[in-house]
Amino acid sequence: MKLVTWTLYFLWILPLILSKEIAITCIYSEECLLPCQSSYHYIIHWYKGEKAVHSYYLGKDQLAYQDGEYKGRTSLLIPSEIKKGNVSLSLKHMRIQDEGRYKCYAASDTLNEEKFVLVSVEAPVKSVDITIRADTVTCSTTGVYPKPTVSWSSDPPANNPLSSHYETDEKLFVVTSELKIGNINDLYTYNCSIKDTKDKTLYIASLKQQEISVEDEVILPCPFTKNNSFILTFSTAVLSYDSKNSKQQIRDEWKDKVSFSPEDGTVKLHNLDKEHMGTYTCKTTTAQQITTKQISGNEDTFICPVPKDQKYITTLDFDTTVLNYDSRTFEKPILDQWTNKITFPSEDSGAVKLSSLNQKQHSGTYTCESTTAHNRYITHTKVTLTGMKSHATMKIVIPIVVFVLIIAGICFVVKRCKRQHSQLDHKHTILKSKTTCTVKHNQHLMMSQK
Incomplete structure (x- = not known):
């Protein structure tokens, strides 16, 4: 008799909800949020084609199978936002290769949902x-x-x-x-x-x-948009304007010679002399990302990464030009007051190493511009120094602290000596009292015997 075995397969299919795709544009090298809303947030998966971008279940990120392209670049929002149904993906350091169609998959125990985000990247x-x-x-x-x-x-x-x-x-x-x-x-x-x-x-x-007489004025067009800022230079920076906050700065010696009209983006030059003949450059730039670093005074910080395997010229500015470096000639002029604070190129990072900084003098934004034969790299690093005192304050505070400690030590020694002296006087009084009592007692006995 043959034994017949039957195997039953059960396929559990969750009802799937589909929705229209969303198109977004991300900015190269910046952080971008891929939006996705869902009522189901027990299981969350993000995919780009067959690549696993980010996974979340059992109440935490699960990144064991994450594609290498996305390591360290992805995150979901805080848990309270996820519980509200916001399962959007944050993708850092956007690359051109990140362009494409992303799938947002969200599921509960019984239902799931798929949404799609079409990402384009722009530099x-x-x-x-x-x-x-x-x-x-x-x-x-x-x-x-x-x-x-x-x-x-x-x-x-x-x-x-x-x-x-x-x-x-x-x-x-x-x-x-x-x-x-x-x-x-x-x-x-x-x-x-x-x-x-x-x-x-x-x-x-x-x-x-163009040619103008000394009495005439010249109008320079410097067009810009609300997201732009520009700098007018003539040997050195003459005028800078930031359209985001309408902040305008004019060099002191040019204040009676330059005026700017934000309405039409024109610069007027007047009261010029022969020394003002030459080329005026108006450079307009878009807003650039600022990196923020918070360090204590005894830490070193690295800024201004340099182009790899290329000849380059690097300029570091902090209120004024601090460092110029030409990798072709290895010339490295550093402003005198910065010579003991800058190491460049730093052997361990290939960047500018700042050390022994002062909280009051050296907190602020450092602008680094590195130029190669074909490219210009501009980085802004905002450095905030914490947990330190200025050198002037420390010079005052340290002697005061030492003086107070010395006085406290002297007072302690004097007080202890007085206490010991008092104890000796007390012992001497007790001993004297005992001796007197003994003498009187002996006299009393002798009189009794008589």
């Missing part, structure tokens, strides 16, 4: 440089994504430009356009326009030469 134009050398005007921008378009306008008219671009390892574009102009006239205007292909924002760099 906006930070600055446009225009220079003239010999018979060529060059316009360039670096670290841009997607690839922008370049156009020219000029007076006098020029030949067709020659434009080129290449892609960096980070998938960012470096764009250069050259305009052959032949003989340079005494008066000329060259405008280079770079247009962002995504949001159609137009960035314009102008190179203009």
Whole structure:
């Protein structure tokens, strides 16, 4: 007799709820929030294609199977937000490779839900440089994504430009356009326009030469948007303006010569002398990310990472230029008062090492600009020093503390000596009293015997 075995398979299928996808744009190198709302938050999975981006269940993150591309870059919101149904994903240090379609999967014991987020990444134009050398005007921008378009306008008219671009390892574009102009006239205007292909924002760099008499005023166009700031330079910074907070700064010796109109973005120069002849550069930049560091006074901090395997020039500014370094010649001028506080390049990090800082003098924002043959890297680091006193205060406090301790020690010794002396006097009095009593007692006995 044969034994027949039957195996039953039960397939448990949870009802699935689908919704429309959401499209968002993230900024390169910054943090981006991929939105997702769900009533089910017992199990949460984020995927990009077959890659596991982030997982959460049993009340905590479960990252054992997370794809290596996302290690250390993902997080959900705080538990109270998750309980409210906000299962959004925070993705740090956005890369161009992060573009794509992400799936947000959320489930309870009986139901689950899928939502999709379409992510695009943008590296906006930070600055446009225009220079003239010999018979060529060059316009360039670096670290841009997607690839922008370049156009020219000029007076006098020029030949067709020659434009080129290449892609960096980070998938960012470096764009250069050259305009052959032949003989340079005494008066000329060259405008280079770079247009962002995504949001159609137009960035314009102008190179203009004009003649004015000493009595006249000259108007310089410095166009900007609400997210821009700009700096006007002539050998050194003359004027800076930040459109985010409408903060304007003019160098003291230029205050009677420069005026700025935020309404139309024009700079007026007047009361000029022969010493003011030359090239004025108006550089407009978008807002840049600021890194914040909080350290105590006895700690070292590393800022200003340098480009790897490339020749570069690095400038570090803190109110004024603190450090200039050229890796081609190894020249390293450092401001005198900073010589014992800066180590660069630091062997252990390849960055600027700051040490022995003073809370009052050295807290603030450090701006580092590193320039290679093709790229410019700008970083801002806000350093806050805590848990320390200024040197002047310490010089006063330490002697006072030492003096107080010495006085306290002397008082303690004197008080102890007095106490010991008092105890000796007391013992002497008791002994004297006992001796007197003994003598009187003996006298009394002798009289009794008689």
